[in-house]
Amino acid sequence: MSIKPHHTPYLKVCGMADADSLQAVAALQPDFLGFIFYPQSKRYVGGRLPAAAVRALPAAIRRVGVFVDEQPAAVLDNVQEYGLDVVQLHGQESADVCLALRMTGVAVIKAFAVGEEFDFTRLEPYVGCVDYFLFDAAGAQPGGNGTAFRWELLQGYTLPVPYFLAGGIGPEHAVALPGLSLPGLFALDLNSRFETAPGVKDAGQLGRFFRALNPKNQESYTDGL
Numbered sequence: 001m002s003i004k005p006h007h008t009p010y011l012k013v014c015g016m017a018d019a020d021s022l023q024a025v026a027a028l029q030p031d032f033l034g035f036i037f038y039p040q041s042k043r044y045v046g047g048r049l050p051a052a053a054v055r056a057l058p059a060a061i062r063r064v065g066v067f068v069d070e071q072p073a074a075v076l077d078n079v080q081e082y083g084l085d086v087v088q089l090h091g092q093e094s095a096d097v098c099l100a101l102r103m104t105g106v107a108v109i110k111a112f113a114v115g116e117e118f119d120f121t122r123l124e125p126y127v128g129c130v131d132y133f134l135f136d137a138a139g140a141q142p143g144g145n146g147t148a149f150r151w152e153l154l155q156g157y158t159l160p161v162p163y164f165l166a167g168g169i170g171p172e173h174a175v176a177l178p179g180l181s182l183p184g185l186f187a188l189d190l191n192s193r194f195e196t197a198p199g200v201k202d203a204g205q206l207g208r209f210f211r212a213l214n215p216k217n218q219e220s221y222t223d224g225l
């Protein structure tokens with residue numbers, strides 16, 4: 001019998017669009033760093049972050065490109081140019097598009113916007129076509145809205161696809177997150193709640209948050225809230 005070791009969720013910091021902040025956040029060794037390839041986003045990497053700075057990241061940090069209803073050929077061009085390990089599809093991409101991209105060897109995250117309720121049967125066609133789901137709060141923008149959905153909706157999750165929990169996760173959640181037990185939870189996604197400006201992350205605040213996810217450090221963290 002094998003016993004799977006319990007681990008705290010992996011950490012993804014998304015929406016990196018500033019070279020200095022990229023270096024500071026990379027030094028914290030997150031598991032994933034996300035880059036937005038959606039021109040309408042305030043965190044769009046185009047013209048802000050050289051591809052070479054992304055390619056130069058340590059291999060232990062997985063580079064995630066976030067796309068919204070982009071042509072697969074354009075997604076793959078950016079995979080090459082930026083050395084992306086993972087593509088996060090944050091629009092209405094079909095299961096077929098996800099599978100076609102995955103077959104090229106890049107890992108695929110399919111994002112879904114969660115409102116007051118969520119119909120989990122929508123996910124079924126994607127099983128086997130993606131590596132991960134990402135559940136984000138529905139809002140005015142496709143992502144980066146800074147609001148949370150009701151995480152309890154995930155308590156009955158039964159699909160064999162691990163997921164990223166996203167949407168409005170902020171410094172105050174470090175207290176509740178270590179005790180959060182959601183089936184299938186793989187990683188936490190942090191973005192606008194840790195910014196000093198769009199695309200510029202507060203590495204000090206992120207570092208305190210990372211440390212606080214270790215329950216042993218909780219008491220000193222709440223002193224600082």
Ligand SMILES: O=C(O)c1ccccc1NCC(=O)[C@H](O)[C@H](O)COP(=O)(O)O
Pocket residue numbers: 014015034036038041042043066068090136141142143144145146147166167168169189190191192193
């Ligand atoms: O962050 C954006 O500007 C963005 C724009 C368009 C599509 C996706 C986008 N972000 C993707 C993410 O994975 C975010 O981290 C996620 O939406 C959560 O963001 P936040 O609510 O700010 O924590």
